[in-house]
Amino acid sequence: MHLLGFDIGSSSVKVSLIQGETGAVVASSFHPKQEMKITAHKAGWAEQAPELWWENLKLALADVLNASKVDRESIEAIGISYQMHGLVMVDKNQEVIRPSIIWCDSRAAAIGDRAFEEIGGQRCLTNLLNSPGNFTASKLKWVKDNEPELFARVHKIMLPGDYIAMKLTGAAQTTVSGLSEGIMWNFKENRLADLLFDNYGFSSEIIPEIVPTFASSGQLSESAAKELGLSTKTKVSYRAGDQPNNALSLNVLNPGEIATTAGTSGVVYGVSDEVKYDPQSRVNTFAHVNHSAVDPRLGVLLCINGTGILNAWLKRMIGESVSYEEMNELAAGAPIGSAGVSILPFGNGAERVLNNKNIGSQISGVNFNIHQKGHLLRAAQEGIVFSFKYGMDIMANIGINASVIRAGKANMFLSPIFRNTLAGISGATIELYNTDGSVGAARGAGVGSGYYKSFEEAFTNLKKLEVIEPDSSKSAEYTDAYENWKIQLEKAIK
Secondary structure (H helix, E strand, O other): OEEEEEEEOOOOEEEEEEEOOOOOEEEEEEEOOOOOOOEOOOOOOOEEOHHHHHHHHHHHHHHHHHHHOOOHHHEEEEEEEEOOOOEEEEOOOOOEOOOEEOOOOOOOHHHHHHHHHHHOHHHHHHHHOOOOOOOHHHHHHHHHHHOHHHHOOOOEEEOHHHHHHHHHHOOOEEOHHHHHHOOOEEOOOOEEOHHHHHHHOOOHHHOOEEOOOEOOOOEOOHHHHHHHOOOOOOEEEEEEEHHHHHHHHOOOOOOOOEEEEEOOOEEEEEEEOOOOOOOOOOOEEEEOOOOOOOOOOEEEEEEEOOOHHHHHHHHHHHOOOOOHHHHHHHHHOOOOOHHHOEEEOOOOOOEHHHOOEOOOOEEEOOOOOOOOHHHHHHHHHHHHHHHHHHHHHHHHHOOOOOOEEEEEOOHHHHOHHHHHHHHHHHOOEEEEEOOOHHHHHHHHHHHHHOOOOOHHHHOOOOOEEEEEOOOHHHHHHHHHHHHHHHHHHHHHHO
16 A cells, blocks of 8 residues: 655645555656746745646656656545645636745735734734744735725635645645644634634635545546546545644654754744744744644644755755765864854745844855855855754743754755754754655654554654754854844844
8 A cells, every 4th residue: 555745835746655554655756857847026025836836746746656667546635735724725626827926925914914914913813822923824915905906806725735635636725733823723712713804804705625634535537536646545634734743754743843844945844732922923832733622732833934945045056966965074174153244045925034024045154265155154144044043042942942953864854064053053953854844744644644653653763864963062053143143134134
């Protein structure tokens, strides 16, 4: 028996097929091979066509099926991980009305701030656990205000993973976890966030059917099965935003556990069984994949938009022929603190951790006679880590403390400088595992379909690949470098 995992990112779509009993990855692939296009008609905007996700999913899946040669009838279920906070709007024929306004689009920040004031800050926080901010509901309000002719055609709105599930099964559905990431769920009353819908002038009828995160929500339609080369017996049995799903993929499900990722954006995600929120919504609280009203599991999420995208930008500036491994080698030649060079990595839109300010990326402390490529490359990695530290201090203030951080051995965590700096400045032990979002989604599908009888069974074969302990002999150097970086940040946000 086999399980499929789809990971719908903003850079690419990855598909993995795992063998159910062993949890071993049979085959995986991603498309496109270069980063997926993000359209920005104006500064701070970011859109993608949902159809682009579907087309790249088909290409990646075809690779996996061709490489694995498995019997299509043996594929029990599909799990979906997806880029959070994106807005997909469809009409009565389930046709997409406009490109998706995705997670890093900051056009609706002022709309959310105004709603926070009008509804009342404390009322928002105690019911929604967040400011409406720049999240999905606020994006829809922007469409209502600026593109009324398109808004009038809306039949249902969905998150990106809901759209993919609809393409698979023909059913428009969503989850409490998904609604919470769009600030559309009232935790206090355990129902849709009518207080925000009323402020924005939405009807709750635009929300699809709510289904459990782990459960069969339909089988593949005949048309989808034919298009994908799969069986109509295959079920869709799990969906979650990429960060809750990353935590699931690392078996981070219980209070006090911490997961992190550092791809295009970077996230630190801590689980709590108590209501915890930042009064300024610089870090955000959502329903975790295993949340229920009677047994709460809340994920407190720190998101840094400008993470791996900074490293990718530097790669383009230096030259595409230079590999990331070579960049790491150059960076290793520079000392901790990059000899005074500091880089603020905030060049990918407004940052929640900075109260939705869009300060751009900034480089300071450069001496033309001293500094070389390696100093800039190290300063970039340090700047990303220091932005994590800045946000983790906010998380600590509300009771989310990191003593052990779990991550997949991928993206920025492939860099020794990155992971050693994170361990050194946070004081936390870093554990790296053999998993990623698509593999986690496949395991989630096994739980949702009932193939795995428990989370423990699903993660029996999760392997710890490496442990990085903080180097106490270098803690003073890391602290000095961070304090220098923080001075530059405070200047920039005044």
